Amino acid sequence: MADDTMKVRLGISACLLGEKVRYDGQHKLDRSLRDTLGKYVEFVPVCPEVECGLGVPREAMRLVGDPAAPRLTTIRTKRDLTDRMLAWADKRVEELAKEDLHGYIFKAKSPSSGMDRVKVYNEKGGVIGKTSGLFAKAFMARFPLLPVEDEGRLSDPDLRENYIERVFTLKRYREACVGRKGSKKLLSRIMAFHARNKYLAMAHNEQRARAMGKLLAGADAANAVVVCKAYEAELLQALATPATLRKHVNVLQHIAGFFKKQLDADEKRELMEIVQAYKDGHIPLIVPVTMLNHYARKYGSVFLKDQCYLHPHPLELKLRNHA
16 A cells, blocks of 8 residues: 555645735635644645735735736736736746645635636626636646645535545555656556555546556556556546546445355345435435445455545545535
């Protein structure tokens, strides 16, 4: 198994960590991010306005003009800061490319850092459209497959679980690949990763999960480095598809099939009733997953005990506790 002592590295809008960098000298501390997720994550804070040389406090800004190519201007004096922000953003995203980030959390609705839904105004102050903030747009263009979210969307339990699952999975994959000398060893590590994450990928996108398997089936040591990059792209695209109740049920039933010879009739009935209760929305996903983890340990199934689907992120985050 990969070493889990290294933390996930996430870029984040600095104000969400409590840094007083906003235009009014205040912050937008999100305690669930800083204090709860922060136990398992190493944050890389970024404030576009401060880092591009604007002071604190400063005049408030907004996006104006064409929503497809908006300008960033101050609200009162109409000072145009677009070129300054874009020049800084181009440089900053290249610096962040060296940070080995596993994801990014943006500040919702910010004209620089909003992932989407940022209002664009006309000359009279009316809203004429919505788009991404200038820095967020540059970041997402530079890292199109990297998991990104904003703190507003992360208040949704399903989106939060999906995002954190993606960043932890990417961390495990990169750990599996990094520092592996020799193409044969690298390829074997990717194959071992795929075996451990088979059901996790299936819960998101079964078609892409099969494509990942075919990619490895046709690989050899000579092109291991190319396969490593191609597999990461397939993995991130698979996980970008949200897992659904129906897909979870499919995976739970697949895993339950491993115990058809070990469980007695009452145990089989109880397991199926629990899966059905989850399917009907009466209990959270953690209940059938906990039972499957129990049987995997009880019957010594190394294959299932190693399946990341059964423990994709720290249990303390309680991401599978909502029905």
